[in-house]
Amino acid sequence: MAAADYPVIIAGGGPVGVALAIDLALRNIACLVIEQRKEGEFIPAKANMTNVRSMEHFRRWGIADRLRANDCVSPEVERDVTFVTHLNGYLVHHFPKTYEAKDALAFAAETGEWAPNRAIERTLYERARELPLISRAFASEVVGFAQGSDGVTVHVAGPHGTRSLVGDYFVLATGARSPLRRKLMNVRMEGKPNLGRAFSWHIRAPELKRLWKAGPIASMVYFYNSKRSDDLLIPQNEDATEFLYYSCPMPKGFDGDNWDDVRQLLFDAVGAEFDVQPISGGSFSLHSLIAPRFDFGRAFLIGDAAHMVSPQGGFGMNLGIGDVADLGWKLQAMIEGWGGDQLPASYSIERREAVLLCQRGSEENQEMQAHSLVLDGIEEAGPRGDAVRAEVSRLILEKKTQQFKSMGGQLGYSYATSPIIVHDSGPRLEPLFRSFKEAARPGNRAPHRFLADGSALYDHIGWGLTLLVLDEFDIAPWQNAARMRGVPLGIFRPDKAEDIKRLREIYLDSATLIRSDHHIAWHGSTQPPDVDRILKIVTGNALTA
Helix, strand or coil, X not given: CCCCCEXXXXXXXXXXXXXXXXXXXXXXXXXXXXXXXXXCCCCXXXXXXEXXXXXXXXHHCCCHHHHHHHCCCCCCCEEEEEEECCCCCCEEEEECCCCCCCCCCCCCCCCCEECCHXXXXXXXXXXXXXXXXXXXXXXXXXXXXXXXXXXXXXXXXXXXXXEEEEEXXXXXCCCCCCCHHHHHHXXXXXXXXXXXXXXXXXXXXXXXXXXXXXXXXXXXXXXXXXXXXXXXXXXXXXXXXXXXXXXXXXXXXXXXXXXXXXHHHHHHHHCCCCCCEEEEEEEEEEEEEECCCCEECCEEECHHHCEECCCCCCCHHHHHHHHHXXXXXXXXXXXXXXXXXXXXXXHHHHHHHHXXXXXXXXXXXXXXXXXXXXXXCCCCCHHHXXXXXXXXXXXXXXXXXXXXXXXXXXXXXXXXXXXXXXXXXXXXXXXXXXXXXXXXXXXXXXCCCECCCCCEHHHHCCXXXXXXXXXXXXXXHHHHHHHHHCCCEEEECCCCHHHHHHHHCCCCCCEEEEECCCEEEEEECCCCCXXXXXXXXXXXXXXXX
C-alpha cells in the first residue's frame, strides 16, 4: 500500500473516539478523527457520570481537574439521587451525596465526577486541540473501508467531496446506532436485544425548579407514582433551567417521539403544568449486546460500536473509556514494532470480560425500576400512604443501591483469560459488580495508593511497561531484555520507607510489572529464569520465534 497518511484513522468524534486520539497523541502516535457533526456542535447525550476508573484515565491524560472545572451544573443542584411521587408530592427515598466526591478514596487515584455530556465533550475537545498530532475532519463520514496485510484504506465523504486515506489501523467509534459496524465489518451483535423502548428529551423549563418541593433539587430524581412510567429528570446547566427528561423503558405503547405526549407525561410527573420548550429528543431502543469480537485484522470496534449496555448504572461511556485504555497502548506497540500478533485478539478477550460483568449488573438494574418496585397506594395521603412509601423506600434501598454503588463494576474486573498476562497458580478472586476487593494479581487493576509526597502511584506508571520494585531485586535483566526488544520499560522504586511499607501491605511480591492501563502483567519475588519470555508474553509475541 501507499505510505500511510495517518497511523490511526478513527471514525467517530464522540467522547470515546476523541479519548482514543488523546491517548495515542500522548504516546506520540498521530491520528485523524472523522466526525459527522460540525465543530462546536454538542449532543445532550445520556452520559453524565465519569466514574472512578474513567477519571483515573482522565488523570493520566491531564484532564481530570479540567472536567471538574468544566462542570456546568448549577450549585443549586445537590449531588443526590431522590425518588418522589411527584416533584410537588412525596419524597419516597433519598440517597444523599451520591455524586458528590470531595474526599480522596483510599484505593483509587481519583473520584468520580458527575457532569453532563456537554462538559465531558468540552473537556476532551479542549485537550485534543492542544495536541498537534491529532487531526480532525468535521462534517465528514466514512463511506467505505478496505484493508490489506500492511494497512487500511478509508473513504471519507466531506464538504469538498470524497477522498481516500491510507492508514496503518482503523478504529470504528461511531456509537450504537451506526450502520458501519454491519456495513463495513459484517458484525452481528449477540446478547439481549430490545430490553425496551426509551425516550430522552433535552428541555428548557426556567420555572421548573420553583415547583421542586419533594426533597432537594437533585442530580437525578426518579418518579415513583401510580403511572409506573420509569421516568426521571436530570439538571443540565448553570442555572438549573435545562434538563434531560428520560424514560427507560417508557410505558408500553407510548410514543416517545411525540412531544405533546412526552410533555403531558412530564406534567404528570411534576404534578403541575408549567412553561417548557423542547430542545431536542426522541425515542430509541435499549439493548444489552456485545460483538463476538472487537478486532478485525487492522480494524477495531470501540465503545458503543462494540457493546451496548442498559443505561441504569452509567457504564456506557465509561466502558468505552476502558476500551481506549486497553487499545491505545496496543496500537502504540504494533505501530512501534514491539507488539506482537496476539495483541489484537487480546483486546477483544480482555475488554469482553469487563463488558460482560457490567452488562449483567446493568441488566439487573434495569429490572429494578418503578414498574417493579412501586406499590399500590404510593400516592395516598395519611398513614396508609406513609406505610406504602416506607415499604417502597425499603425496596429501593435493597434493590437499587448497587446502581449507585457499583465499585466492583468500575474497578474489580480482571483480565483473567488474557493470553498476554503471565498467570500464576494462586486463587482467582471472582469479580463482583457491586462490591470491590483489590488484589495485586496478574490481570487485575494494580491496587492504588497515594504516596508520602502526595503523588498517586499511577503518576509513576509510564506509557509503556513499568516495573514496580519494592524490595531487593535485580532490574538489569529486565532492562537488558526490554532494550533488546525495543520495549519501553520504566522502573519505579519508591525511595521512602513509608511508601514501601504502605505498598507492601497490598503488593506481596518484590516486583510487579504494570502496563500503562494500570493492569498487572506479571509479579514475583524471585527473578524468573527467562525474562525475555515474560516480555514476549506481555507484548503479544509469545507465539513468535
